[in-house]
Amino acid sequence: MYRSNVLVCGGTGCTSSDSLKIVEKLKEEIKNNGLEKEVNVITTGCFGLCALGPIMVVYPEGSFYSMVKIEDIPEIVEEHLLKGRIVTRLLYQETVEEDTIKSLNKTAFYAKQNRVALRNCGVIDPEKIDDYIAQDGYAALGKVLTEMKPEEVIQTILDSGLRGRGGAGFPTGLKWKFAAANDADQKYVCCNADEGDPGAFMDRSVLEGDPHAVLEAMAIAGYAIGASQGYIYVRAEYPIAVKRLQIAIEQAHEYGLLGDDIFGTGFNFDIKLRLGAGAFVCGEETSLMTSIEGKRGEPRPRPPFPALKGLYQKPTILNNVETYANVAQIILKGPEWFASMGTEKSKGTKVFALGGKINHTGLVEVPMGTTLREIVYEIGGGIPNGKKFKAAQTGGPSGGCIPEEHLDVKIDYDNLIEIGSMMGSGGLIVMDEDNCMVDVAKFFLEFTVDESCGKCTPCRIGTKRLLEMLEKITNGQGTLEMLDEMEELCYYIKANSLCGLGQTAPNPVLSTLRYFKDEYIAHVVDKKCPAGVCKNLLEFNIDRDKCIGCGMCSRKCPVSAISVTDYTAPGKKKPAYAIDHSKCIKCGACIDTCKFKAVSKG
């Protein structure tokens, strides 16, 4: 038994700011102080509050040290771990209340969260199977194999109301039921860990923080549908996740929790890892399966659905990482428990990756039906620098932008579709007044044009034409008719594309057209970009009455576009400067230089 446990986040966010060096330093300092038998250091998965990384928590006190630096370690070890005095100065300041320290769960970021899929992230050492087992790990698999029939497992998942967390929200139990009903000599259980949505990182965090939860759920699914082989298709861009999965699979083998005759019940199940190679379309189920077969990851028409003909033409189920992370809990705590959370048609919790212009960037898990306002302003801590909220983007390149007027919509699958966005995998990017919505739509279209696999024409050519129109608009060559043409083209692409990528690719355009049409009109009619992002529509000007004539901007200007005039404002000593618009390259150097806020853009 250790007197103290020090948990250090080893997720991608924190390791990117050197948390692993902090672990080394901690161990070294603990040894120097002769505490190695009393203090245990554990590298965990993601705590969620990535904005404050690197994160370190000391138990039993629960002291939450944020943005820890290597230089701070000797002080923390000597003061806190040796002498028992918490270094309040280095704590996450929201946990400090005058003389007392608040529990982490009472801070704004964690108070409204309900961690189901993330329950072990930041709690256990993901590289130790014993840690997982101590948290009831593999108990669900044991229960299923020894006490339940496959039909009962499927019924439990159906009753829980669990829907796919990858984006479309198809009922998980139904998928399993279809695959179970098809007879075949071989069936497959696949896990979609090809988290391609830019800005979404919950699947990565689950794999990094709690890999066994996914393995256990896949084995349960295998038992339910009668499959003995599983595949996890994981992004090669997630090296830590890949490594921890490999370790987890090995350990599960050693313990007899994967392989032949699991729990002595005669049930065999094994899992192989397959690495993706950077193709967004492989998040689509048929593409993913083609990619596991080692081919170009192109989709194919459905039906036949994978439940009938999937991987290698055999019945297959494919679920997302977060979906699997819920399964063992549902088996242990019962479907009623899971169904008690959420809204009428969307049960349970959902993990969101909060990013963009928000104070608390990170991972949050909230019950379905939480409003966007609660997520952005209470949990997320609002927008930095006193800026105004403009939109929240959900669903990545398949989703849309949600404007301020819908901040109070209860987030679930159906409500999001109704307001023109979608759940997607749960990326939630907040944008403020400095973001141009036409530019954002263009950004996503560049992405889909790049990632369109090229197999079907509506997606390959349609998205390209859409992007061209957006480029014209942001260059000042747009017309009002173009907006109508664009909308019409969007509906064609949606209706005629082969797979989910093309069917949803126009969503960023449609949703911004719906809620931010005035910005499009400003671009095409007034030839202005109200947010000041689209460079070709910008004009930089110096307010001659504010200019004190110091000449700093003129010296900074890379193209010598700024020169002195013969006008001197009342009360100023030197004449003002002015910008020659024919020379200006709109680099913004003058704005950054001027201390008197005399330069403006618009």
Next chain:
Amino acid sequence: MQKKISSIPFQGTPEQEAKLKEAIARNIDDPGAVMPVLQEAQEIYGYLPIEVQKMVADGLNVPLEEVYGVSTFYSQFALSPKGKYHISVCLGTACYVKGSGDILNKISEIIGIGAEECTPDGMFSLTACRCIGACGLAPVITVNDDVYGRLTVDDVQGIIDKYKNA
């Protein structure tokens, strides 16, 4: 994504070839071997010149057309060698809305090459990459295995100088 195919002559060593053959032998019984083998080949050679793709095709007994189809389909497979320092600028949404586009332009201006290119002296290569999942640190760039986060355009010069003078 448009792929740049390198015109630099192939310079493989017998040791590299032996490693590749070993990787092929290990995977040959797997019906989906093409991707894992190409991934290992890229680890060995740093990129996938046509000579390497031919070896993979012959070794796995699949048509070269199929191997080439796979290597050009996935963005992770590089057909050009990388520089000594490979700079990736994350253009995922979280980074983009926090100005990673400007950072990419600045780097490009400083080292004088565009995205998906390599400097003539082989020192730097530059790529605009997909979300690396470090959204909490946005905007983020990586240089080989080093990660730089919460950047502004003004930080760029210092980072590049560090490698130039290394």
